[in-house]
Amino acid sequence: MSEENPDSLQHRIKSVMIDELMLQETPEEIADDEPLFGPEGLGLDSVDALQLVVALEKNFSLKIPDAEAAKGVLTNVNTIAEAIERSGR
Amino acid sequence: MPYPFAVTSNYPESRRVVITGAGIITSMGLGWRENVDGFRAGRLAFRPVTLFDTSGQRVSQAGELTLPIGLPENALTARQISRLDRATRMLIHAGTEAWADAGWSDRERAEPIPLCLGTSAGAMELGESYFRQASQHPETRHGQAVRAVNYQTHRQAIHLANALDFTGPVTIIANACASGANAIGHATSLIRRGENQRAFAGGYDALAKLVFAGFDSLQALTPHVPPRPFDAHRDGLALGEGAAMLALESLESARARGAEILAEVVGYGASTDSHHLTQPHPEGDAALRAMSEACRGAGLRPDQIDYLNSHGTGTPLNDVAEGRAIQRWAGTDVEKIRVSSTKASIGHLLGGAGAVEAVIALMALRENFLPPTTTVETPDEVCTFDLVREPRDAEVRNVLTNSFGFGGANATLIFSEFEETRAVTIPFEDTKTAIGKIRISGWGAVTPAGWGMASLVEAIESPESLAEPEIFTREGRESRPLLVRRVPRPTEKLPFLRDPRLRRASPIARFSVGAALEAIGEARLEAVKSGEIRLGVVYAYVNGCVNYSSRFYGEALRDPALASPILFPETVYNAPASHLSSLLGCHAINYTIVGDSSQFLSAMEIAARWLEENRCDGVIVVGGEEFDWLCAEAYQLFGSETVYAEGAAALYLERGGEAGVSLDSLIGPELYTNAHPRGDLIRRVAEKAETQQGKVADSTLFTRASRDDADEEAAWADFKGKRVNLGRLLGEGMGAAIAWQCAAAADLVDRSGKPAVVSAVGENEQAGVVILTANGRE
Known part of the structure; x- marks a missing residue:
């Protein structure tokens, strides 16, 4: 894994995820396009998804209104970053 | 079917x-x-x-x-x-x-x-x-x-x-x-x-x-x-x-x-x-x-x-x-x-x-x-x-x-509907097996001394090897300092701690998985996973998942919309037993029982019942507790010298068999009432133990009190043998306390061939005694 800029939005999202979801990984071990859910990726589940919605609101003021919207946003770190940027923060 | x-x-x-x-x-x-x-x-x-x-x-x-x-x-x-x-x-x-x-x-x-x-x-x-x-x-x-x-x-x-x-x-x-x-x-x-x-x-x-x-x-x-x-x-x-x-x-x-x-x-x-x-x-x-x-x-x-x-x-x-x-x-x-x-x-x-x-x-x-x-x-x-x-x-x-x-x-x-004659099947063998036929064939412990029985035995034999209690002060508060003995981080990599089921689990769940895996051992774990052993789980504690509970409630009070969904499931009393069952492969019956710490005896009694009823072939019995400032402060209300301790211990019980330790007697736990005040009751259960045909005479007594307990001391005043007090050694372990005593007693019986007696005095309203003997060596 290459060194990441710790100030990058992607890196900050990963730090929040590790903290809030009690992940064992380091930010460097999570790829920006790694799927969050399912056995091919980080292996998160529906409880993690709920936590992530709360965590993104708390840390990035990103409001995800419903489950449909969550499906699109919570695909990987990049899609979360795009949603945060779109929300103008 | x-x-x-x-x-x-x-x-x-x-x-x-x-x-x-x-x-x-x-x-x-x-x-x-x-x-x-x-x-x-x-x-x-x-x-x-x-x-x-x-x-x-x-x-x-x-x-x-x-x-x-x-x-x-x-x-x-x-x-x-x-x-x-x-x-x-x-x-x-x-x-x-x-x-x-x-x-x-x-x-x-x-x-x-x-x-x-x-x-x-x-x-x-x-x-x-x-x-x-x-x-x-x-x-x-x-x-x-x-x-x-x-x-x-x-x-x-x-x-x-x-x-x-x-x-x-x-x-x-x-x-x-x-x-x-x-x-x-x-x-x-x-x-x-x-x-x-x-x-x-x-x-x-x-x-x-x-x-x-x-x-x-x-x-x-x-x-x-x-x-x-x-x-x-x-x-x-x-x-x-x-x-x-x-x-x-x-x-x-x-x-x-x-x-x-x-x-x-x-x-x-x-x-x-x-x-x-x-x-x-x-x-x-x-x-x-x-x-x-x-x-x-x-x-x-x-x-x-x-x-x-x-x-x-x-x-x-x-x-x-x-x-x-x-x-x-x-x-x-x-x-x-x-x-x-x-x-x-x-x-x-x-x-x-x-x-x-x-x-x-x-x-x-x-x-x-x-x-x-x-x-x-x-x-x-x-x-x-x-x-x-x-x-x-x-x-x-x-x-x-x-x-x-x-x-x-x-x-x-x-x-x-009630009918005079009813044709029913009996789901279990209708023969009452004496408690003495139940074997304890494995034990494990996680204590402030470390992960595994070896560290507990070492602490009993050389108390000076145990670190002094740490002084805990709640962040941002000028509350009185608390004396605490936490479970140390594991010194070696414990692969089970990386299991996805335990990622979000509370400390108490991790302690109990550590203790239970040691108690069940690799060979039996394989037999459970292959379906050869039907495993039951009984979990006993006093406070349970207080750490996440207090964090979650604090969040819910500040802003319920931002309270952590990840924490709440882990606050439920039976979450640790659920993780444990999943990791060990238990599909049969599992209970979490709460209340007085002497409930650990009830947990053993329930395990013995399931074995007799043929609901399972082996039972893991666990007692545990975790540190949280909320509970530690509550204990301080009843005595400032109390050292709050955390951890877990587990026993593996099965019916019959050659190896291990016999669960010879379970006395109580009995309830204090107005008619039977605390001191009388502890003395009564101790006397019942002492009348067990001299088994007690040549044994080691594991007492419970983590601070002065005149009732327990008086009840066992005539006891002549060796004594071990884990409460003084490790601190007040609550739901883990009597489990620690039993695991240490089983280990000693196995090594020495001599019986051990556990005085199980609860902090609330119950007391009982366990007698363990070496299987086949009476």
């Missing part, structure tokens, strides 16, 4: 268990009659929550009940009554009705009557007010000691026993939503085994802010109350509250006193769903096992069940999994099975649900009607059974009620 079964017809009357009294309180009403009328009419009983602020939540309605201002006549003092919490008041209402219904009098009171209760939140109201004061006004201690004492789950049982003026051993099963059904099943087993003539059993839970916020954070609550179980568009459950109690006795006893028999308890099945902490197996595998086991015990085929009271929460996943289980269980008869969910009328009562729905099923049986689920508009396609949507009159002879809990604890009860 093969039906029908071979049946045995001459079941002795002393072993048949009948119901002679029932009591209930729900949002539908107070007492049997109001509830019958409401359920018969299919009435809905929800309203806006008034007990706490729901303004920050997605949902504001629940099955909140109207609690009468006064209590029925009882034996409590005015001062005791003034301190009762809401949940206990409900329990006393239901208990008084059931007791009076049974017509039990002073004659029945003269004998110990076991009290078996199920709850999920206990006196959460007191825990919450304790937390609010401790976090917002830490300098004010007024009232905190009373709250801390009465929050203990055991206290609610004691209040009920005192209100009705009886005594007996207390077992509180906290298996989430299956708790109440497990409590009734457990009480039935006590009578069926011929140990008791009577038992008093049921369940209760009151609405509480923490639990409400928790379910809301998981988005498990429907924003459109009333809930719609089995509707294609169901979108969650509604919470409710209440209590129900049953007076159970042997047929022999009921006949002897000419009591009216309301029904017979004919089936009890329990299983563990280790699919996920909060989600059932999609095909309802464990649900099917519980229903089949209950039917097998009852000697009934599915088509003979006239009414099935489903768990039917109204969440998308539960109802389809339960529906699949019903389809698989009933096979080609599924169209005939009449099913409803009464949660549509009163909500989900969590730890109280199993007992309340057992009483509702009993109502259907006694009053010949089917309580409907009136809120369904479009039945889900899983409903190939006869979903009862309108009130119906029907002849009802056999009823089945399902309770499937959070964490995968599943239970099914079957009641039948």
